Amino acid sequence: MxxxxxxxxxxxxxxxxxxxxxxxxxxxxxxxxxxxxxxxxxxxxxxxxxxxxxxxxxxxxxxxxxxxxxxxxxxxxxxxxxxxxxxxxxxxxxxxxxxxxxxxxxxxxxxxxxxxxxxxxxxxxxxxxxxxxxxxxxxxxxxxxxxxxxxxxxxxxxxxxxxxxxxxxxxHRFIEPPEDGGVHAVDFKEAPLPSSPYPINDVVAEATDLDGNHVVMRRGYYDAQTQQGFGFDKAYWRHGVINPNVFKDLISHSRPISNTNGTLVYEVPINRTHCTSGPLGIPSCNDTGESLTMRIVANVNGSPTVPGGGQKGFITMYPIAGGSGVVELGPNWTWTPPWVNNNVPIN
CATH class of the missing domain: 1.20.1270 (Substrate Binding Domain Of Dnak; Chain:A; Domain 2)
Structure with missing residues (x-):
């Protein structure tokens, strides 16, 4: 005005x-x-x-x-x-x-x-x-x-x-506060696991980063009431990552920004491109100007909850607030825009 x-x-x-x-x-x-x-x-x-x-x-x-x-x-x-x-x-x-x-x-x-x-x-x-x-x-x-x-x-x-x-x-908020009005910090290791018939430890995807760290993505689980869990289910339900190929592509093209006792953290920038079929079927791609950064957390240490003591693997993945199309559903809670899931492999 x-x-x-x-x-x-x-x-x-x-x-x-x-x-x-x-x-x-x-x-x-x-x-x-x-x-x-x-x-x-x-x-x-x-x-x-x-x-x-x-x-x-x-x-x-x-x-x-x-x-x-x-x-x-x-x-x-x-x-x-x-x-x-x-x-x-x-x-x-x-x-x-x-x-x-x-x-x-x-x-x-x-x-x-x-x-x-x-x-x-x-x-x-x-x-x-x-x-x-x-x-x-x-x-x-x-x-x-x-x-x-x-x-x-x-x-x-x-x-x-x-x-x-x-x-x-x-x-409007899409996250309910604790009944006592406080903030409860929860570590994924404290989360109670679902009943055994659920395929928690099934491997959904796996990839090796540029430093040689091999990371598996297990099915995991996610409890919407307690907001606890890990693996593909947590990324899927809590952050809208519906394509496991996003995990594979980002891990294989990046290095962790930190490695604390086997807990790896990645922050990978993504630029969106729009591609059309060109002459002889060769794609022609243009940068749309949209971009965001995905944060990935994984633990490559052996875990007693995994059969054979294998690694826990992928914990979660979500877009950092402020990126193109990123929706903030609540405090420290973001939702992945559809273009990320629809545009892999990501270059």
């Missing part, structure tokens, strides 16, 4: 430079975000029914499915509010552009009639010293002032509508 003086009337230079690009960009960003929210929570819902493509039953399954459905309904309402704000911004940008043209046309009419329009929008006769065309000057000044008021008034009204529409968005 453009600032105006205390009288509520924009100056000549403010009218001429009035910009609505921020509204158009906001509308596009809000629409894209709303669509991404709905798509992401739909994936969560589907994953709660068939994690990793396998049917899941029991009390934990029922709780996770109920929570996923509840969150999907909630996010639908939030996305609707954001879509409404986007539409207000789009319509508002068009309206402001039209009002700006009206104001500039009034200024141009006065100038073509031989009048000078000052920075404060006052109109004086430049063709005759002393100003003999007082009535005409006043008429032009009134026309310019009226259109300037309409421009600034609409801008203020638009800001109020957007603020009102988006006011409730920041109050």
């Amino acid at each position: 453009s600032a105006v003086d205390a009288t509520g009337v924009p100056s000549l230079s403010q009218i001429l430079s009035w910009d609505t690009e921020h509204l158009q960009k906001a509308a596009a960003d809000w629409t894209r975000t709303a669509e991404h929210w709905e798509e992401s929570f739909t994936h969560v819902r589907q994953a709660s029914l068939f994690p990793g493509g396998t049917s899941w039953q029991g009390e934990a399954a029922e709780a996770a499915q109920q929570r996923a459905l509840s969150d999907l309904v909630r996010v639908g309402g939030i996305a609707d509010s954001l879509q409404e704000a986007a539409e207000i911004a789009r319509r508002g940008a068009d309206q402001l552009n039209s009002l700006k043209r009206d104001a500039i046309n009034a200024i141009t009419d006065a100038r073509e009639a031989g009048f000078t329009v000052a920075e404060d929008l006052s109109v004086t006769d430049r063709s005759r010293p002393g100003g003999m065309r007082i009535a005409a000057a006043r008429a032009h000044a009134a026309a310019i002032a009226g259109r300037a008021f309409a421009l600034s008034g609409t801008d203020i009204e638009l800001a109020s509508k957007i603020t009102s529409t988006t006011a409730g968005l920041t109050s």
Whole structure:
């Protein structure tokens, strides 16, 4: 929005430079975000029914499915509010552009009639010293002032509508706090394991990093109520990593940034590219400008919970907040944008 003086009337230079690009960009960003929210929570819902493509039953399954459905309904309402704000911004940008043209046309009419329009929008006769065309000057000044008021008034009204529409968005959280109001830090080694029939230790994928560390990704598990677990299930359910090839490709193209007693941490930047089929079927790829960093944690030490004392392996993977398309579902809780899952191998 453009600032105006205390009288509520924009100056000549403010009218001429009035910009609505921020509204158009906001509308596009809000629409894209709303669509991404709905798509992401739909994936969560589907994953709660068939994690990793396998049917899941029991009390934990029922709780996770109920929570996923509840969150999907909630996010639908939030996305609707954001879509409404986007539409207000789009319509508002068009309206402001039209009002700006009206104001500039009034200024141009006065100038073509031989009048000078000052920075404060006052109109004086430049063709005759002393100003003999007082009535005409006043008429032009009134026309310019009226259109300037309409421009600034609409801008203020638009800001109020957007603020009102988006006011409730920041109050939503998709993570329930502990009943005592505190924050509970939980290490993956404290997490109770599901019953033995669940294929916790099945290897889903494996890869070797550039330092020669071999890391396995086990099926693992994830408890949505306690938010505890490890392995592919945790990455799938909690962070939206639905393609195990993402793990394989990132590990095989990177080195850990730290290795603390066998616990490896990777932070791998990813740039999104869009590819089309070129001549002779050779793909032509262009960088979209979208990027993010994925953090991966793994433990390559032997574990007593793994048959034969094999490594625990992959613990979790998630996008670092602030990346392109990354959704922050709660404190220290991010969701992977679909383009990461759909664009492997990643170069």
